[in-house]
Amino acid sequence: MTKDTHHQPTLQDVADLCGVSTATVSRCLNAPDRVGKDTLERVLAAVSALGYAPNFGARLMAAGRSNTIGAVIPTMENAIFAQGLQVFQDTLRQAGFTLLVASSGYDPKIEAEQIRTLASRGADGLLLIGHERDASVYEFLASRQLPTLLAWAYRDKAPHPSIGFDNTAAMAELAETVLAHGHRRIGYISADPTANDRAAERLAGLRATLQRNGFSQDALSLVTTGYGVETGAQAFRQLMALPNRPTAVMCGNDVLAAGAMGAAHGLGLKVPLDVSITGFDDIELARVTTPGLTTVHVPHTAMGARAAAALVAAVSNGSDLISEKLPTRVVQRGTLGAAP
Amino acid sequence: MTKDTHHQPTLQDVADLCGVSTATVSRCLNAPDRVGKDTLERVLAAVSALGYAPNFGARLMAAGRSNTIGAVIPTMENAIFAQGLQVFQDTLRQAGFTLLVASSGYDPKIEAEQIRTLASRGADGLLLIGHERDASVYEFLASRQLPTLLAWAYRDKAPHPSIGFDNTAAMAELAETVLAHGHRRIGYISADPTANDRAAERLAGLRATLQRNGFSQDALSLVTTGYGVETGAQAFRQLMALPNRPTAVMCGNDVLAAGAMGAAHGLGLKVPLDVSITGFDDIELARVTTPGLTTVHVPHTAMGARAAAALVAAVSNGSDLISEKLPTRVVQRGTLGAAP
DNA sequence: TTCACCAATGCAAGCGCTTACATTGCCAAT
DNA sequence: ATTGGCAATGTAAGCGCTTGCATTGGTGAA
Numbered sequence: 001m002t003k004d005t006h007h008q009p010t011l012q013d014v015a016d017l018c019g020v021s022t023a024t025v026s027r028c029l030n031a032p033d034r035v036g037k038d039t040l041e042r043v044l045a046a047v048s049a050l051g052y053a054p055n056f057g058a059r060l061m062a063a064g065r066s067n068t069i070g071a072v073i074p075t076m077e078n079a080i081f082a083q084g085l086q087v088f089q090d091t092l093r094q095a096g097f098t099l100l101v102a103s104s105g106y107d108p109k110i111e112a113e114q115i116r117t118l119a120s121r122g123a124d125g126l127l128l129i130g131h132e133r134d135a136s137v138y139e140f141l142a143s144r145q146l147p148t149l150l151a152w153a154y155r156d157k158a159p160h161p162s163i164g165f166d167n168t169a170a171m172a173e174l175a176e177t178v179l180a181h182g183h184r185r186i187g188y189i190s191a192d193p194t195a196n197d198r199a200a201e202r203l204a205g206l207r208a209t210l211q212r213n214g215f216s217q218d219a220l221s222l223v224t225t226g227y228g229v230e231t232g233a234q235a236f237r238q239l240m241a242l243p244n245r246p247t248a249v250m251c252g253n254d255v256l257a258a259g260a261m262g263a264a265h266g267l268g269l270k271v272p273l274d275v276s277i278t279g280f281d282d283i284e285l286a287r288v289t290t291p292g293l294t295t296v297h298v299p300h301t302a303m304g305a306r307a308a309a310a311l312v313a314a315v316s317n318g319s320d321l322i323s324e325k326l327p328t329r330v331v332q333r334g335t336l337g338a339a340p
Numbered sequence: 341m342t343k344d345t346h347h348q349p350t351l352q353d354v355a356d357l358c359g360v361s362t363a364t365v366s367r368c369l370n371a372p373d374r375v376g377k378d379t380l381e382r383v384l385a386a387v388s389a390l391g392y393a394p395n396f397g398a399r400l401m402a403a404g405r406s407n408t409i410g411a412v413i414p415t416m417e418n419a420i421f422a423q424g425l426q427v428f429q430d431t432l433r434q435a436g437f438t439l440l441v442a443s444s445g446y447d448p449k450i451e452a453e454q455i456r457t458l459a460s461r462g463a464d465g466l467l468l469i470g471h472e473r474d475a476s477v478y479e480f481l482a483s484r485q486l487p488t489l490l491a492w493a494y495r496d497k498a499p500h501p502s503i504g505f506d507n508t509a510a511m512a513e514l515a516e517t518v519l520a521h522g523h524r525r526i527g528y529i530s531a532d533p534t535a536n537d538r539a540a541e542r543l544a545g546l547r548a549t550l551q552r553n554g555f556s557q558d559a560l561s562l563v564t565t566g567y568g569v570e571t572g573a574q575a576f577r578q579l580m581a582l583p584n585r586p587t588a589v590m591c592g593n594d595v596l597a598a599g600a601m602g603a604a605h606g607l608g609l610k611v612p613l614d615v616s617i618t619g620f621d622d623i624e625l626a627r628v629t630t631p632g633l634t635t636v637h638v639p640h641t642a643m644g645a646r647a648a649a650a651l652v653a654a655v656s657n658g659s660d661l662i663s664e665k666l667p668t669r670v671v672q673r674g675t676l677g678a679a680p
Numbered sequence: 681t682t683c684a685c686c687a688a689t690g691c692a693a694g695c696g697c698t699t700a701c702a703t704t705g706c707c708a709a710t
Numbered sequence: 711a712t713t714g715g716c717a718a719t720g721t722a723a724g725c726g727c728t729t730g731c732a733t734t735g736g737t738g739a740a
Contacts, residue, residue, distance in 0.1 A: 010726055034687090036689085055726050055727070057725080061694095062728040068461075077422055082419070100440055101441045288601065288625060362697075394697075397695080402696075402698040
């Protein structure tokens with residue numbers, strides 16, 4: 001037998017086939033200008049003839065770079081991050097990078113674990129959602145010198161670079177709009193703000209707006225809940241059962257709002273005649289409900305593209321990651337009406 | 341200086357710290373039962389003290405295994421695959437595997453490229469969507485001996501193992517239900533069936549049902565379109581502009597159906613009084629429209645979990661991947677009514 | 681003609697880990 | 711008391727690639 005097992009072709013095979021050293025072949029692939037023109041041609045021919053593809057592990061090991069960017073997102077289950085992530089991946093792909101995605105289920109423990117996993121797989125850079133996480137995680141990142149960009153959030157004073165929008169201001173703007181419609185009793189459905197800084201900031205934006213407009217604490221009925229459509233529906237029913245039910249129910253995101261819409265329908269309440277509902281994120285869901293959801297439009301596409309470009313630059317040229325604040329805007333679609 | 345650069349701890353560091361060989365440390369991590377109990381303890385303590393994490397590249401290289409499963413899905417942009425994928429990842433994680441996701445944008449060229457990328461990154465197994473792809477891709481997979489499981493589809497005679505459901509039969513069942521409501525002119529909105537075998541099978545199921553029930557070709561008005569909510573809406577308007585407009589519009593998936601719902605509302609058509617609409621997949625969207633979408637429920641969760649378990653088994657024990665057919669069922673929610 | 685220089689290429693040392701094989705030492709069976 | 715067997719551990723050979731340094735040979739300047 002010439003060959004016992006059916007191996008993948010290696011650099012050596014290519015080198016043998018054209019009578020050069022592995023070093024030359026490697027250079028043909030990674031620094032073509034450091035090689036003679038005819039040699040280059042011959043080697044590339046051999047490469048494609050053999051169907052050679054470099055072994056990722058070996059390359060990672062020898063070069064210490066993987067051309068991979070990792071992303072840890074809270075969930076893949078709904079569309080909140082999907083659109084931005086899709087663009088993120090497309091942009092990376094065009095730059096010759098691969099995306100590794102992991103999701104944490106909104107659990108900081110799992111997130112930390114996933115970050116470590118991605119790092120140990122040689123991710124050259126990381127995309128994370130939001131600012132808030134344990135100091136040990138940031139220490140880990142620093143010790144690895146891993147370029148890390150935070151997204152879906154932006155803070156002025158933030159110690160880590162982020163690309164996103166101002167959750168607080170965006171929700172404040174929406175809240176102003178709601179108040180302008182004459183609503184005086186506001187319900188708010190939020191994901192747990194202690195474990196989710198975007199949720200916390202949005203809630204803060206709402207609170208600040210209420211206060212600024214001279215409302216008392218009682219004007220706000222807060223329900224904290226989970227992340228699905230169903231939990232949104234449940235929270236909405238809870239709010240409607242209140243003695244002094246709110247005339248407008250604002251939701252921390254579109255998924256919760258969609259649930260609220262469903263629950264309203266189930267209760268026989270007309271939106272926005274009987275009750276107004278608002279969301280946040282402007283995902284596909286928001287265009288699909290009847291009437292369309294009044295929500296905050298978030299620049300998913302721009303965010304994904306800019307984040308990818310920034311990380312690629314940081315990884316390739318070592319350029320610094322700089323924070324960027326993208327604009328949001330309130331989108332009126334129909335679920336917000338005048339207070340009854 | 342004791343150390344010039346700020347290196348990650350290596351196996352050697354751990355070994356030095358507890359006075360054993362790297363082999364022993366390696367065994368502690370990979371085959372704890374082949375090591376003395378006290379040694380194990382000491383080593384694990386050192387591991388966590390140093391914050392040691394194995395270098396992925398080195399491990400991949402030495403062991404030829406990565407504990408990684410790759411998945412190439414058509415899109416992350418909507419929820420069609422998200423739920424199944426989330427479960428898939430969770431199950432993998434619990435088995436100590438990592439998921440690498442890539443999306444192809446429904447483009448076979450990109451899919452092939454992504455498959456190669458994942459393979460070269462040392463994915464131990466692959467999850468792909470649907471059966472149809474170029475023979476060269478399957479040859480590549482075979483030459484790599486890469487355990488590959490197809491999902492979201494199931495075929496009896498299929499040459500490759502798959503776990504999913506029978507798209508043809510499921511759509512046929514839904515079509516029977518539609519016909520049972522008295523509809524005689526059916527519109528169908530489909531993604532391009534030439535590039536998507538699930539779409540093709542669903543269409544085939546519908547056609548077969550019409551034929552079985554003695555309908556002529558004219559009973560079906562087909563519109564082929566893209567993948568977003570908006571394209572669904574557009575296709576729906578197209579169907580409503582037909583001289584002999586259909587009384588029921590069936591859609592190849594829930595996203596298209598949601599678009600159709602929106603368009604119907606825009607045209608002032610009451611669903612299901614004026615026109616019936618059906619979807620396929622039963623994703624979150626289907627519960628959010630008003631009225632709820634009548635659709636085909638697909639076992640997302642079971643599919644993701646079983647697929648993960650099967651791949652883990654195949655990769656770990658070399659056990660064969662066997663096809664599995666999961667049940668679907670028609671879910672009546674309200675968008676399907678009697679023909680006007 | 682000589683020589684300094686440079687482009688093109690080869691040599692070989694790792695990168696950090698796994699694992700086949702070798703070694704050690706202890707216990708039970710003879 | 712010997713010794714075979716076995717569990718625990720060590721030794722060291724790669725895995726396939728990149729890259730610093732060495733070597734080669736051709737070029738133009740002196």
